[in-house]
Amino acid sequence: MEKLAMNKPSMGKNSTQHKQAFDEPLWWGLFSAGGVCFAVLLPAVILFIAVLLPLGLLPAEALSYERVSSLLFSVPGFLFVGAVVCLPLFHAAHRLRHGMFDISVGNDALNKKLMYGSAALLSTVALGLVVAGMLG
Amino acid sequence: MDKSSSQRLPPLKRNWWLKHRFFKLYMLREATVLPLLFFTLCLLAGMVALLQGAESWQGWIAFMGFPTVLVLNLLALAASLFHAATFFVLFPRVMPLRIAGHSLPDKAIVAGQWAGVVAVALLFFWLFGRA
Numbered sequence: 574m575e576k577l578a579m580n581k582p583s584m585g586k587n588s589t590q591h592k593q594a595f596d597e598p599l600w601w602g603l604f605s606a607g608g609v610c611f612a613v614l615l616p617a618v619i620l621f622i623a624v625l626l627p628l629g630l631l632p633a634e635a636l637s638y639e640r641v642s643s644l645l646f647s648v649p650g651f652l653f654v655g656a657v658v659c660l661p662l663f664h665a666a667h668r669l670r671h672g673m674f675d676i677s678v679g680n681d682a683l684n685k686k687l688m689y690g691s692a693a694l695l696s697t698v699a700l701g702l703v704v705a706g707m708l709g
Numbered sequence: 710m711d712k713s714s715s716q717r718l719p720p721l722k723r724n725w726w727l728k729h730r731f732f733k734l735y736m737l738r739e740a741t742v743l744p745l746l747f748f749t750l751c752l753l754a755g756m757v758a759l760l761q762g763a764e765s766w767q768g769w770i771a772f773m774g775f776p777t778v779l780v781l782n783l784l785a786l787a788a789s790l791f792h793a794a795t796f797f798v799l800f801p802r803v804m805p806l807r808i809a810g811h812s813l814p815d816k817a818i819v820a821g822q823w824a825g826v827v828a829v830a831l832l833f834f835w836l837f838g839r840a
Binding site: 631 | 838
């Protein structure tokens with residue numbers, strides 16, 4: 574009920590106008606795709622990269638500078654970043670936007686631009702880093 | 710239409726979700742993206758470090774070992790599993806699968822997705838777990 578209401582034009586001068594929210598399917602699509610990646614890929618990624626690696630529980634050469642560089646700065650690495658960084662970022666942006674609406678923080682029209690804009694910016698940076706590594 | 714409905718319903722207070730367990734769990738699920746965001750920023754920093762050279766990469770691994778960073782990332786791991794548990798049960802509701810005229814039981818679809826999580830973990834073990 575609430576979620577339906579948030580994309581309608583605000584009441585007042587435009588209350589009779591029904592604006593079609595043409596972009597919403599895109600955000601929900603990215604949210605779903607990111608949600609699948611967050612659920613299926615991220616547990617293993619976080620466990621190996623952010624827990625086992627810093628604790629020294631992986632073999633020394635497993636994530637050495639040379640090995641990670643060759644794995645990440647490649648076409649599979651580019652796809653990996655897309656699935657592990659970019660799509661989950663849009664998932665997070667969507668959840669944050671709706672969460673902020675739920676607790677009445679800010680205004681949705683601005684939150685929407687901020688959230689999806691930040692996700693797009695960080696995604697571009699992440700993919701750009703992979704491309705820079707491939708060229709460098 | 711929305712004019713009349715917003716006249717009928719008073720605006721919700723900010724703490725509306727604290728009044729019922731179901732809504733608290735809903736908000737907790739929404740909040741799973743906060744530690745995820747932290748991990749993602751760590752990962753981006755790691756990619757920058759990797760571009761800068763071997764010394765920076767070692768520095769980044771040391772940074773990931775700081776107790777605060779480690780605890781936040783453990784929280785991200787827990788959040789990803791909680792998110793998975795809530796997300797997987799949605800699949801059979803959104804897209805019920807039918808094979809040869811028989812609908813697949815919800816439990817089988819959920820189990821299949823957990824098998825996916827395990828498969829990815831095994832792939833990571835195959836890539837990084839052995840010397």
